[in-house]
Amino acid sequence: MSVSPIVIKVGGALLDDAAAMTRLFLSVKDVQATRPVVVVHGGGPLVETLMASLGLQSTKIDGLRVTPDEHMPYICGALAGSANKQLCAAALAAGITPVGLSLLDGNMVVCEPLADQYGAVGVPSTADASFLKNVLAQSTLPVISSIGSSPQGRLLNVNADQAATVIAELLNAELLLLSNVDGVLDGNKLLIGELNAASISKYADEGVITDGMKVKVDAALASAENLGRAVYIASWAADINDILNKKTGTQILPAALTNTQSTNADLPHTDFTKGNAGEVQ
Secondary structure, eight states, X not given: OOSOOEEEEEOGGGGGOHHHHHXXXXXXXXXXXXXXXXXXXXXXXXXXXXXXHTXXXXXXXXXXXXXXXXXXXXXXXXXXXXXXXXXXXXXXHTTOOEEEXXXXXXXXXXXXXXXXXXXSBEEEEEOOOHHHHHHHTTTOEEEEESXXXXXXXXXXXXXXXXXXXXXXXXXXXXXXXXXXXOSOBOTTSOBBSEEOHHHHHHHHHTTSSOHHHHHHHHHHHHHHHHHTSOEEEXXXXXXXXXXXXXXXXXXXXXXGGOOTTOSSOBOOOOOOSOOSSOOOO
């Protein structure tokens, strides 16, 4: 690819906001005119609703969903099925040609179980980019769910932020982590313009960055270090070009790009009421 692709992760709560989906995919269509785009998604709210309707308990440890193997048929159906196809349909309505995929398709990503206490939760790593590059070469939009597999064929539920990170690493792409929050907020609920490893550690120690947002920020920092470029945490309501032009959202900076003049670079934006628990899947 002659230009760097963009990987956009969207949270499952987007599925409950048809207008937001429309705005996002229209923005994606504009960007596609000059750069390849990949969408990676989870579907946490959809999974939680399904689990509740089936009388199955859904819990989290440190922001990561505990997934018993016996729950995987339902979670796989919710994420790789319902959530994926709803997003593909919204892309079609915006005039985009989507291709619905999961992490395990085309040997893009290989996963291993995280730890016994998490059940069928996977840790993803890059495998072969050939298939995904071929899909992008057709001017289509890959829409990838966060369902992976071990080499032995065990289906695994992967945190969607981590799934997007590994796809960005696979393609050497820019990464945008979009959800229903405007970015990372400080203790006064003000949007933080940029973060690096030191300031992330500081805010975590102070209890400002916690739970799902901590998972999101850690994934973004790891990707920023691996890619050698900033990773963006922002709202799906924002224009993609505005995010890339640093007009909104929070940049997560690798060590090579750290601004030594400031470790928090707070932007003078609106006082937000939502905290930093984050919307994980």
